[in-house]
Structures are given as C-alpha cells and as structure tokens.
Amino acid sequence: MYRIPSCFYFCSVAFFLLAGASAFVPPAKAQINSGTFLSSNEAEKSFYTLSGTVVNSVTGEPVSRALVQISSNQAPVFHPPTAEEDDPNAFDPGDRQHAVLTDREGRFKFEGLPPMRTTLIAKKPGFFNQQELNEGWPRENHVDVGPDSPAVVIKLIPEAVITGHVVDANGEPLEGVIIRISGLLRANGRKQLQALQQEQEQPQTLGTNEDGEFRIATLAPGTYYLAAVPYPIRNQPQFGKNPTVAYPVTYYPGVAEFSEAEPIRLAPGQRAQMDFTLRQTPVTSLAGVITGYPHGQEADVQFLNQSGDDVALEKQFDPQTGKFEARIVAAGLCTIKADAKDALERLLHAELTVSATTTVKNLRLSLAPALSIPIVVRVETTKFQSEPQIEGVGTIGGSVVRVGSVPASVNLHPIDIGHPDLTANVEGGPRNPLLVLRNVEAGKYKVEVVPNNSNDLSFYVKSIQYGGADLLREELTVTPGQSSTMEIVLRDDSATLSGTVQSPENDGQAAVLVVPDYAPLDPKMTVADDHGDFQIDGLAPGEYKVFAFDRLDGLEYSNPDVLSEYASKAAQVSLQPNEKTTVRVDLIPRGE
C-alpha cells in the first residue's frame, strides 16, 4: 500500500520557518536535561512530583510567570490529591491539561502525578516554545513520571521584533504607511514567500503612527522581507486635483521590486531597526482597449508591478467599449492582466507588460481562453488482471483506470511569488472523468501528484512527463500561449523500506528523508519512533538516498542542492519491486 505518512501530510499544510532558526534553536533533545532524583512522599501510593525550571533559550535567564502545562499521552492526569480529598475519583479527562505558573526563579512543580509518560509545554507572551517553532515536527519532549523523574529544563525562545521609522524625502515622518512583512517560509521542504497575517488586535503594527514609527513583534526567528505600502497617506494632499506624484510600494531597503529586496535575518530575541525613506514617483496613465470578450460583460483588469503588487491608484473599464484607463504609480515595468468569462463561462485571459515610466495609450489586450493543461493518468498494474474485481476500477486500452473518479490529484506550486497554487479540476462525466489544470499562468511550477490510494489500491508515481520534460527531475515551465498534455504514470509494484536510525545517544525520534535518485525533487518523509525504527511504503523501485536528521526546521529538503551537503552521511539503498528492504542509517545532527 502506498501510505503517505501522516506527518508528511501535516508538513504539507504547515509552513515552516526557514533558515535562521537552524543556527539558534537548540535541538529538542537538549530541552530535557537529566537532573536530580526527586522522591515522592507518596511513593507507596504511586504519586510522584515533577519539577523543573523555564529558561530563556538565548540568555539562559529564568523566565518567571511562564505557564507550564502538563498533558498526558497515555494516562489521565490526576489533580493533586490535596485538591479533592473527599472525592478520590476526581480527575480530569485525559485531554484536559493541568497547568502552573513558574515562580520568580522560573521554577515549577507538579505534585500528585501518577506514573506516566507526559509532555510539558511552556508558554509566555514574548516567547515561542519549541512546539510552536517546529510546528508539525513530531519530535516531542517526553518526560517519564515515576520514581526517577528528572528535573526538567524547558527553554523558551524569545520572539524577535522589528521597529522602524518611515520618512519622506525631506525627513518628515509619514503616517499611515502600511508595513507588510513577508516571511521566507518552507512548505513541504520548499522555500516560499508568504505574507504574514498581522493580528487584528494589534492595529499599531499595521500602519505607521503620527511620528512615522512602526513596530512588528511576535516574530519567530527566520528570514523576512519588509515592504512599505504607502497609500493612503494622511500627509498627502487629499483636497483638489489628482496627484501627479505618489509613493510607490517600496521594499526594504528602498527598492521597487521584491527581486531587489534585502532579506532580513532575525535571530531569536533580536531587535532590528529597519527605516524607510519613501520617494514619490510620477503618476502615469495607461490606456487602451480589451477585445475578445462577450459584449457588455465585466472584465477584471489588474495593474501589477513585477512583484505582484497592485499599482493602480484609480482604474476604469467600460464593458460596452472595452476601453480601460488607469492611473498608476510604478517606477518600472507594469503588467496588465485582464480576466473575463466567455458565453460558456470559460475563463479568458490576457496579459501585457509595459514600461510605465511614461503615459502609454492605445494598448491592446486580446482575451483568449486561459491556458489549460490536460492531464492523462495511466495506471500500470502488476496485481490486477485485465478485469479487476475492485469496485470503481475499469480498464481502458490494457491499463487499469478508476471509473467515476480519478486516480490521482495534481497540484501546481508556483516557484515565483505572486502566483496562486493551482489544483487540477475533475471534469467530464462520471464515466469519463478528465483531469485538467485550468487558468495556468506562464511561469515555473513544482508539480505535486498524490495518488488517490485506498486500502486495496496502492500506487506510486512512476513518471510525470510534460512536453518532453521529466517533471520528477525538473520543474514545470509553462510558456505563454503554449500548452501540451501532462502524462502521469502510476504503478502498483511498490517497494517498502524499513530501517533503524543509529545515533550515539540513541534517544530515538528522528526525521527520515527518503530521496529517489530519479526524482530528487520529490523526497518522502517519515518519522522514526523512540527506538529509531521507521518504515515507509509505497515507494517506487529504484535507487534511494536515506537521510536521518535530528530536526528538519529550516531545512529546504526538497532542494537537491541543500541535501547534497549531507550526501556523504546518507545511506544508499536499492529497492526492488514488491519487496521490503532494510537499512541502517546514521543520525545527522544539525546542531544548534
């Protein structure tokens, strides 16, 4: 069976912070230090005490009034016996958490605990805990409660803060400038830029105040980009004529496009000062006509810089004549995108990039059906006869296909910023389902193919071809106006890999990456258990490199160049069809 480890799924939805964190966050195993033996007065009743301290991971100073929550994994947590002496059965349900605050020296203590394996989580405003920073990373800080319970040291990672000052060319502060922060994040082992949601409860962080100041707190260690989005600005004249100059979107440190922006790397607890001087640029006008859509139909016209920011101060479109006009503030190139629907509700698209430093008239955009990529999925089977007995599966031309559904889902993840993720639609009737990627913009994409496996169907992705390109080895490049069919082959003679992670301290849990030599862009991930054992099935037969890391945070593991750094420490393994192969792999410690 092709089983996607549950964690793999989790990782694909959770975004990890890339880089930065790796250099500073201590490995999880360092979180719990062996300490003094604590005996319990109630040992004969099997009640034990668990105590420890919460410290700042950067300074080592104790953190007072941190909330420490204890939750049980296997057993319910009892209240301290003093609390409900008249009710010996009183205990919280297993999912309830018990919590205490640390004292001035950062110390905490839980009493009256039954023997169990538990997890401790500390919280305090201004800090992240390990679980928050390694969201989705399964390595947990287990503590065994019993006669030998060690004292626990929990590290909290202080959040970073960016403050700054926005002024105009004369050094006068600008109020109401929105500061947009984007994080360089990792999704599914791939770098991705993502605008961070600002908490609505913190309006101060959204715009500069009357002194032109801004402050963005609650930042995890990582790499960020800042942009000043300066409209509307209070200080700008609001009465009278249309402005002839305006402030464009400005990326730190004062550049027009994201491609020129300077990354800001923040260490835990870092206080960074990032100032902007905004300069007005001339407002220019772009005008022209849009053709090729049903008369009178609305069309959506967008004016974007090369970073995908909307640069139109004002725009008009007349559905009757197709004429459009916009006043834009862009220092360089402007891409005009027009979208409409034809009489059959199909998407039409046109785009045009012009230099917007002066007024341009008589532009012409001809809407044409948006680029679509049809997908053909072939299923090769070694297990079913030509007349398979499995419901929902039929044969076409000697290959097995499912009837009434499609055998895989296909997603496109754009490499460049400013493009949305795309998912292939299922179209056509129930007896003839078709997979189509609609409205694909030109650009580069990573293709993700997930076979729709079930208990009795287990396929792996054997190949993805597009216009002669092998998409297991390279990214999908879509050129404007051209598309061909994407051909995907699934096969069911998958191999299984099981193994053990060996580490000097032999303390268990590790992240295991299995990277096919034939498809370095598509690593599989699983987690080794406390004993270092792991198993991953549904793998294509072939040659693999197997890596075991103590932590994955900040590792761009879908990038072959990043992993090649560790190649000497990987285990090489050859998987045979329908066979299980066993491997031993050394843990690669990534350090603090």
Added chain:
Amino acid sequence: MLSRSICLLFLTLGLAAQQPVAPASAAPPSAASRSFQISGTVVHALNSEPIAGAEVVIASTSTPNQLQTAVSEANGHFLFKDVAPGKYTLAAKHRGFPQQAFDVHGPFSTGIAVGPEKTSENILFRLKPEGSISGRVTDEQDDPIRNAAVMLFARHSDTGERTTDLSIHGATDDQGYYHFGHLPAGTYFVAVSARPWYAYHDPSGGRAAKLATTDNSELDVAYPITYYRQTVEPEAATPITLSWGDHLTADISLRAVPAIHLRLSNQNPNSSLGIEGATLKQTLIGGNVTFVETQIENISPNVIEISGIPPGRYDMGVETSKEKNGGISTNSRHQTLNVQSNGAVDAAAGSELATVTGAVIFDDQHNPPQEASLQLHNRESGQQFEIPVPPKGEFD
C-alpha cells in the same frame, strides 16, 4: 490581498477628491461682481509662530462640497484669489495639527463673509496643535499586557447635557503600550478590558454539584474593567484634562482577582424552560455598555456554567426556549446581577423582554430622514436598544 484592499480604499478617496473644484473664474462676470480675496496667516495657537506648509481650505456655504485649497508659505501666509462674493467656511490642517475650522468655539466656528465692505483679508488663523494620550498596561508583576482592549471616552457638553461617549477603541502592543493620537483638547477617560493570558477556568463540572473554588485558583482569575487611574468603579474614574498640544501618559495596572463561576439552571421544577445561552453586559462610564468575555460550558441538559467572570454588576441575558403549541419558542430574559462570589442563578428569574410598539410622526408629514433612529434606555440597568426608524415611522 492586503495591498489590494488598500488600493480600493485609496480609489474611494481618489474619487472623492475628484469632485469638480469650482474655479473662481467660472463665476459669470458681471458689472456687479468684482472678485475678492481671502487671505491671512496661519500661526501656532500656543506660541504664535507662523506655520509653513499648512493646508488651508475654503468652501462656499452654498456649495460646501466644492473645496479650494491653498498651502501656507514660509511666513505662514495664505491667499485665495478671485473669490466670488458670498459666505465661506475656512479650515486648515497641518502635521501635528488636526483639521479644524477657523476660530472654533464649542460647536461653532466663524465664517468668512466675502464682498464689498467685508473684511476677508489679514485673517489670523490660530491653529491648535493636537494632543495625545498614551500609556502602558501592565499586570501586578509589571509584565506588559498584550492585546488589551483600551477604550478612550470623551466627555462632551455640546448639547447642553453632559455626555461621555466611547471615542476610540485601541489595543496594546507587545510592550503593553497604547497610543491615542490626533486628539483635540478635552476631557477624557481611559478604561482597559483584558483577560489574563494564562487564565484557565476549570469548570466545576464532573464533580459534586457544589460550586467549590477550583484548585487552579492561581489561574482561575480575571481582570475587572479598570479605569485610569486604578479603579474599577466608573464613578471613581479620574478625568484626564487634555489641553491643546498636550501629550499625556496614563498608565494602568490590572489586578487579577479570582474569577467567578455562575451555575445557571431552571430552578422551577414545574417549568420546562430550556436554556440556550447567556450573555453578560456591563455598563461602562457614561452609560456605554459592553459585552463581557466569558467562558460558557454546558454542564448537563439545561444547566450551563459561566466562568471567568470578574466581580461586578452585570445585566445578564438568558436565551430560553419553551415548548409551545408543538413548536419551540425562544425568548430572552434579563436580570441584573451583582456578582461577588460563586453561586447559582435561576434562569427563570428576570423579566422577559417586552415589546414596545409605536410610530414616529413627523410634523411636516414627510417620511423620516434616512438616518433617524430610535433609542430606548433603561435608567436602572443601562440596557439600550436602538432601531432605525422604518420608512413609515411605525416601529416594533
């Protein structure tokens, strides 16, 4: 997405700014109409220094939407040429000076009359600098409280009756800091509402029905709404008198107090009243009302527990349901509670909401203006109801 919504906002502003400006020269020239000027000097109201770069606006009282702007020169001088005779309003603003009408006193300002024998030159526009109120919100250990809701109330006496209205809703940042800028002179009050970040209100469910204080008493706490300075009583709040250009600090420390648990049930065994939910409202300074954030859990059918309540006086609204003629009818009952300790509350107590019907009749036989509304205030509970006046004036 962010940039897009901002852009839309800007678009609206841009359109507003696009309204045609009446050029003074457009006035039909006739023998009787000479053109006149409005001119003067913008100075700082407190030190009489000239203000350069101030934006000065005039509008004729007959066409108040048609604005003309001028910018003051280095010596503070401003000039509107070729102004047609008539009455004008004059306003100005500058960085650090909120937009203000000329010579404001209370709700009134002074208009400028333009015409023969009228003095519309050498106006001394004394621009008043804005003020601010800011401060830090901390807990009893001097830790900053993040995301606390900070309310700024302004006292008005414009209409002859003194009222105190919620003016701005703000929030503290990660350092517990709040800031209300661009404030005109006036009398203000500041109140803070927050929940302890570590609060954990373990409902007493699952144990004996008695409402014992739970063992997590250190965490089972709440902050009462607290006014500057250091009082939970609206009547005892200290007014902050802000003069033009004042930048005042009002720090507030919140004290966690044991949170109260209320067990809400129908204590009438002969009634089949169902309990659907409950809300707590508290009356703030000036009769303003706010909902209090609480934790509500179902303990058993028709028994709910409200926890995380700071002690205080509340208007409790209980949503009840009753089987009636085969269907279920819901109602809302209200009772005023002085909550000082854990306890049980009879959901059947309190009065059902009554219905008030009537009609608003306008003397001039016209339909009501679009923005008319009708308010009902309860002098005792502070409860308020507001409905827009419907087109025919009849309300329910």
